[in-house]
Amino acid sequence: MQYIMSFIWSFLLVTMLNYVVSSVLNVPFSLTTSTILSVIFLILIVLISSIIPNDPIPEADHH
Numbered sequence: 001m002q003y004i005m006s007f008i009w010s011f012l013l014v015t016m017l018n019y020v021v022s023s024v025l026n027v028p029f030s031l032t033t034s035t036i037l038s039v040i041f042l043i044l045i046v047l048i049s050s051i052i053p054n055d056p057i058p059e060a061d062h063h
Contacts, residue, residue, distance in 0.1 A: 007042050014038040 015034040024028045 006045060010042045011038040014041055
């Protein structure tokens with residue numbers, strides 16, 4: 001479920017960004033490009049979240 005929602009959010013955000021940038025640059029909007037970029041974005045997010053540790057930071061006792 002986590003990956004499905006991540007894909008939905010990445011698809012929405014990347015598609016919105018692609019639409020705005022294509023409108024500003026006056027080029028045709030491509031849904032295929034948005035889908036490919038959102039999958040790449042999702043892969044990057046999953047990789048980054050797997051690299052970052054979930055362990056809490058140990059508290060230093062300096063007395």
